[in-house]
Amino acid sequence: MPELPEVETLRLGLSELLPGRTISTVDFNWPKSFPNSDGDVQRFLIGASVTKIRRRAKVLIIELTTNYSLVIHLKMTGQLVFSSSGKRFGAGHPSDSLVGKLPDKSTRVTLGFKDGSYLFFNDQRKFGWMRLLPTIEIMNLDFFKKVGPEPLSDDFTWQMFRDRLLRRPNSIVKAAILDQTVIAGIGNIYADESLWGAKIHPATRVSQLSPRDFKTLYKELVFVLKLAIEKGGSSDRNYVNAEGKKGSYLSFARVFRREGQPCPRCGTIIIKSRVAGRGTHTCPYCQRIAG
DNA sequence: CACTTGACCTGTCCGC
């Protein structure tokens, strides 16, 4: 699921909801979702208050007053949903929200706060994880040492994008932009959407891209990521925001999940194939392999 | 080195 725009939407939502709240209970409904969830972890969590929510790539970081942080990766089906009114308080919540229906059978971790509110970590497929680390150690994790630049940061330029891609000249471009060490936060949806926008076939070798291709793909990536954040992300199946509601990017999507429909640019029927081991959506007319 | 496959899991959808 969650790619950069979904995790960023969650960060924005949780930033309005969590800071200042103090953890009072912790339930590990599925211990494997919280590696090393032993008694010590609970002791380190209870009594800690949330100070700030950060994001790096697709990882969310909830900073606590104790100089520890919760580090969370939602992988394919993870959800973080806040409820101000406790558990399963169905009445009074909008029907399009998960709040009020939680916890449920895919709830893996439940954090309770002193004021009676809760944060539920749900994850149908159990690939996601949450763990507690000293805040100063987070950036020493292998993942953070290797991860590439944030595509929406001010100092990320098209030349930087080109140079990082060119480190893998023999890779196909879709695999290269999905590689988190090349650039942070891109996943299958926004890879397909930006490649369509740049009129580049996903299986094109990086070495075959023109200077103009790099520049256009860079612009399209930044464009779709910003648009997706405005739309509250994409809810293909499971994704919901901190209030348990779906994002609306997919109603604006040009190719993703639109196989069999006309290309918005030329009218050719969008096809779905497999590229870089992933389901891939393209316009066979607009996106032809160069070289 | 780069690519593919399999693993980690549950659930849904499609064809027979």
Added chain:
DNA sequence: TGCGGACAGGTCAAGT
């Protein structure tokens, strides 16, 4: 209806 297989937003490790 039931059953088997393919597939789903992500990352790892291992094999070719």
